[in-house]
Amino acid sequence: MLVDLGAFIGYFTLYAGAxxxxxxxxxxxxxxFKRLRQGLRLNDxxxxxxxxxxxxxxxxxxxxxxxxxxxxxxxxQVNSExxxxxxxxxxxxxxxxxxxxxxxVEYINIxxxxxxxxxxxxxxxxxxxxxxxxxxxxxxFIFMEWLIIRTNMNSNETACTWKDARKxxxxxxxxxxxxxxxxxxxxxxxxxDVLDWEIDDIFWQHKNARSLLPYxxxxxxxx
Numbered sequence: 001m002l003v004d005l006g007a008f009i010g011y012f013t014l015y016a017g018a019x020x021x022x023x024x025x026x027x028x029x030x031x032x033f034k035r036l037r038q039g040l041r042l043n044d045x046x047x048x049x050x051x052x053x054x055x056x057x058x059x060x061x062x063x064x065x066x067x068x069x070x071x072x073x074x075x076x077q078v079n080s081e082x083x084x085x086x087x088x089x090x091x092x093x094x095x096x097x098x099x100x101x102x103x104x105v106e107y108i109n110i111x112x113x114x115x116x117x118x119x120x121x122x123x124x125x126x127x128x129x130x131x132x133x134x135x136x137x138x139x140x141f142i143f144m145e146w147l148i149i150r151t152n153m154n155s156n157e158t159a160c161t162w163k164d165a166r167k168x169x170x171x172x173x174x175x176x177x178x179x180x181x182x183x184x185x186x187x188x189x190x191x192x193d194v195l196d197w198e199i200d201d202i203f204w205q206h207k208n209a210r211s212l213l214p215y216x217x218x219x220x221x222x223x
Contacts, residue, residue: 001021001022001023001024001108001110001112001113001114002016002021002022002023002024002113002114002115002116003023003024003026003104003108003113003114003115003116004016004023004024004025004026004116005026005056005115005116005117005118005119005126006026006027006056006116006117006118006119006120006145007025007026007027007032007036007051008027008029008032008036008118009032009035009036009039010025010027010035010036010039010040012116013025013036013040013049014039014040014043014045017040017043017045017048017049018043018045021048022048022049022110023048023049023050024050024052024104024107024108024113025049025050025051025052026052026054026055026056026099026104027051027052027053028053028054028055028063028096029096030053030096033051033053036051037051050107052099052104052107053096054096054097054098054099055096055097055098055099055119055122056098056099056100056101056104056119056122056125056126057098057099057100057122057125057126057129058100058125058126058128058129059098059100059129060097060098060099060100060103061097061098062095062096062097062098063095063096063098064095064096100126100129100130101126101127101129101130101133102129102130102131102132102133104133105132105133105136105137108136108137110137111136111137111138112137112138112139112140113137113138113139114139114140114141114142114143115139115141115142115143115144116142116143117142117143117144117145118144118145119145120145120148121148121149121152121158121159121160122159122160123144123145123149123160123168124149124159124160124164124165124167124168125159125160125164127168127171127172134175138206138208139206140205140206140208140209140210141203141204141205141206141209141212142172142177142202142203142204143201143202143203143204144201144202144203144204145200145201145202146197146199146200146201146202147200147201148160149165150165150197150198150199153165153195162195165194165195166194166195169191169194170191172204173191175206176206176207176208177204177205177206177207178204178205178207179191179202179203179204180202180203180204180205181197181199181201181202181203182199182200182201182202182203183199183200183201186203186212189202
């Protein structure tokens with residue numbers, strides 16, 4: 001199963017669905033979510049692909065979304081997060097409801113899943129409320145965007161400061177994950193040097209997962 005956090009218009013979701021995998025796709029931005037849903041309809045994908053029009057955070061609340069980069073349609077970020085008691089008022093004002101990773105367990109009926117996480121710097125917050133998720137679901141691999149985190153970690157206004165980034169890395173390594181950089185191709189990263197990771201994406205591999213390194217080495221030889 002694929003848990004696609006920050007699914008955008010569904011590149012990974014549609015690909016996984018085409019290979020007959022179950023998918024939980026979570027996308028907060030309404031226009032992207034509508035395109036994702038339309039893509040599933042046009043391609044007649046099965047009900048095993050579940051869609052959730054919400055944002056992932058460390059608590060249940062409401063957020064306002066906005067574009068982070070003018071020329072990147074997929075680069076939407078949370079502009080503000082608010083605690084509002086009246087759900088109807090929040091949704092009427094174009095706010096997006098948030099869930100935690102622990103909340104996602106109720107949408108998953110399979111005990112093993114791969115996570116793809118591209119939630120524009122909210123990765124740190126999402127991981128704060130994920131203990132139950134990792135207890136209930138074995139996740140052999142996590143594919144995580146790191147660009148927004150490393151770019152903004154020294155700002156006081158970011159959702160993932162350098163302290164939060166350290167906490168995230170310590171949390172995942174404590175769960176048995178090892179970080180690799182995508183480029184250079186799956187280079188092993190030192191968790192102690194997290195502030196110096198000049199990379200855009202991270203591949204996390206669990207200690208009990210079947211290693212992908214033999215396949216990666218084969219790809220290296222063919223280049």
